[in-house]
Amino acid sequence: MPIHRRAFLATLGAALAAPALLRAVPRPKRYPIAFSTLGCPAWSWTTVLDRADALGYSAIELRGVAGEMDLPKVPELSGTRLAEGRREVASRGLVISDLGASAHMHEKDPAAREKQFEDGRRFIDLAHALGVKYVRMFGNDMPKGEPRDEVMKRVADGFRQMAAYAQPAGVTVLIESHGDFVHSKDLAELLTAAGSDAFALLWDAHHTFVAGGEPPAETWAALGQWVRHTHLKDSKPQGTDRRYVLTGTGEVPVKEQVRVLSAGGYKGYYCYEWEKKWHPEIEEPEVAFPHYAKVMGEYLAAAGVRPG
Numbered sequence: 001m002p003i004h005r006r007a008f009l010a011t012l013g014a015a016l017a018a019p020a021l022l023r024a025v026p027r028p029k030r031y032p033i034a035f036s037t038l039g040c041p042a043w044s045w046t047t048v049l050d051r052a053d054a055l056g057y058s059a060i061e062l063r064g065v066a067g068e069m070d071l072p073k074v075p076e077l078s079g080t081r082l083a084e085g086r087r088e089v090a091s092r093g094l095v096i097s098d099l100g101a102s103a104h105m106h107e108k109d110p111a112a113r114e115k116q117f118e119d120g121r122r123f124i125d126l127a128h129a130l131g132v133k134y135v136r137m138f139g140n141d142m143p144k145g146e147p148r149d150e151v152m153k154r155v156a157d158g159f160r161q162m163a164a165y166a167q168p169a170g171v172t173v174l175i176e177s178h179g180d181f182v183h184s185k186d187l188a189e190l191l192t193a194a195g196s197d198a199f200a201l202l203w204d205a206h207h208t209f210v211a212g213g214e215p216p217a218e219t220w221a222a223l224g225q226w227v228r229h230t231h232l233k234d235s236k237p238q239g240t241d242r243r244y245v246l247t248g249t250g251e252v253p254v255k256e257q258v259r260v261l262s263a264g265g266y267k268g269y270y271c272y273e274w275e276k277k278w279h280p281e282i283e284e285p286e287v288a289f290p291h292y293a294k295v296m297g298e299y300l301a302a303a304g305v306r307p308g
Contacts, residue, residue, distance in 0.1 A: 042067070103117070104139065105162075120165075133170075139175055155181075172198050178207055235252055243282070244279060262305050
């Protein structure tokens with residue numbers, strides 16, 4: 001065989017083998033960081049996965065994909081495409097940390113309440129099909145004019161029903177510290193009243209600090225036993241409201257929140273909830289997501305958390 005022919009075949013063989021060799025190379029270790037797709041509402045499913053992988057994230061929280069907020073209707077998460085969607089996540093070494101449902105438990109009207117329950121059940125079913133551990137829901141509102149005890153009882157009962165549906169599927173329902181439920185006393189009361197191993201807390205540490213007025217250590221001391229997932233973000237005052245800003249440039253003690261979580265033995269993801277969907281004026285995900293990965297890596301290293 002002519003030398004140039006042998007050289008060509010050798011080069012071709014090496015090129016064909018390269019993808020397999022690349023796949024065989026262990027992926028770099030990653031910090032336990034995640035981002036919510038609320039921060040990239042225009043990104044496609046593939047873009048979400050590729051960017052998370054490229055930026056060194058370990059997980060993604062699904063809260064809408066390419067403008068579709070009802071996750072069971074996302075093409076890649078439904079029908080015959082669901083199994084392929086799972087493979088696409090796993091092939092990049094990623095995990096879906098949780099699904100963000102909008103179901104809320106404060107509704108009193110029977111028809112409105114059943115609608116929330118049905119939405120919750122659909123998301124739990126999807127989590128089961130995807131092998132996702134957690135589904136986030138809300139307590140949401142404390143309606144004016146109603147006795148607090150009645151509302152608390154109704155919300156706790158709603159979460160008890162959701163947890164009872166989720167438990168056989170291996171899913172845990174999370175209440176987020178959000179809306180009118182941002183104080184440790186109220187959240188601890190609900191978590192205790194529901195009394196289910198399939199019901200726990202998503203600690204939005206921004207809300208308990210800004211709206212609840214609680215230092216991070218105080219919130220953790222009261223609620224740490226229930227925390228399974230987090231939302232972390234920074235902000236600063238703007239007029240009579242607040243503006244979300246890049247992590248470490250505002251007034252929220254995110255670094256201290258990370259330290260408290262780590263010191264308390266938290267083993268979940270440090271998830272970035274950049275609310276671009278609701279606040280289109282804030283920085284684009286192409287800016288915010290790399291920034292968070294860098295800064296959060298520094299915060300985690302300082303807190304003694306290592307990539308895994």
